Amino acid sequence: MDKYLIVGLGNPGxxxxxxxxxxxxxxxxxxxxxxxxxFSDRRYGYVAETSLKGRKVVLLKPTTFMNLSGNAVxxxxxxxxxxxxxxLVVSDDVALPLGQFRLKASGSNxxxxxxxHIQQLIGQNYPRLRMGIGNDYxxxxxxxxxxxxxxxxxxxxxxxxxxxxxxxxxxxVLAGIDIxxxxxxxxxxxxxxxxxx
Numbered sequence: 001m002d003k004y005l006i007v008g009l010g011n012p013g014x015x016x017x018x019x020x021x022x023x024x025x026x027x028x029x030x031x032x033x034x035x036x037x038x039f040s041d042r043r044y045g046y047v048a049e050t051s052l053k054g055r056k057v058v059l060l061k062p063t064t065f066m067n068l069s070g071n072a073v074x075x076x077x078x079x080x081x082x083x084x085x086x087x088l089v090v091s092d093d094v095a096l097p098l099g100q101f102r103l104k105a106s107g108s109n110x111x112x113x114x115x116x117h118i119q120q121l122i123g124q125n126y127p128r129l130r131m132g133i134g135n136d137y138x139x140x141x142x143x144x145x146x147x148x149x150x151x152x153x154x155x156x157x158x159x160x161x162x163x164x165x166x167x168x169x170x171x172x173v174l175a176g177i178d179i180x181x182x183x184x185x186x187x188x189x190x191x192x193x194x195x196x197x
Contacts, residue, residue: 003056004173005087007073009114012063015064018155020133021146023092024114025061026158027131027165030076032059034166044072052173058082062114064112069123071113075109077122084126087171088172090165091115094142096132098158101188103129103168117149129168131161 008028009021016022030047032039036103038059046061058080062072077084093114097103106125109115115128137145164187167187171180 001054001056003058003082003086005058005073005076005080005082006062006090006169006172007062007076007087009066009069009089009091009112010061012061016037016147018149019094019147020150021066023131023133023158024090027090027129027162028059029099029131029167030162031039031166031169042105044075047076052170057169057173058182065118066114068117070117070119073118074121084122085177087126088169088177089118089126089128090169091128091130092133093130094133094135094146094148096130098132098134098154099161101129101131101161101165101168101184102132103127103172103177103181103185103188105181120165127172129165131165133159161188
């Protein structure tokens with residue numbers, strides 16, 4: 001059976017639950033809900049399993065804290081014997097406006113600590129889905145921004161992208177990274193609607 005690992009980056013604990021840095025967790029929660037599966041507390045992470053048309057899908061929310069995300073990724077890739085080309089990592093990204101997203105087959109960590117640690121341990125040749133969280137913070141304020149909570153308005157603006165991310169995960173498993181990038185990346189660049197109009 002073909003197996004896939006879907007990783008949503010974030011920090012464990014209620015105090016981080018709706019912070020921007022936990023957008024990866026939020027996407028995996030939405031996918032798990034749509035798949036009617038639940039997470040259990042396992043080694044290095046919250047883990048859930050489902051299947052799509054005969055393909056096994058392992059969902060992982062690392063509990064190592066963001067800066068050590070690679071430990072969880074490397075362990076579960078090995079434990080499940082999954083090729084890293086069949087892994088998709090979902091992370092937040094300050095370089096993209098809120099509600100936008102970008103799917104890439106590989107690339108640099110873009111200054112993201114979670115992606116950076118994964119890159120240290122397994123390299124940068126793995127697919128990732130970057131979810132825009134915006135960057136409306138003063139110089140030196142990035143840490144406070146990414147660890148800050150989404151407002152209700154922010155969450156409403158983010159929700160369509162989360163819904164789309166659930167579709168992207170399904171497509172990644174069923175159709176592969178290239179077809180999925182071609183289909184979805186143009187949708188991730190749509191302009192953010194102006195609430196004042």
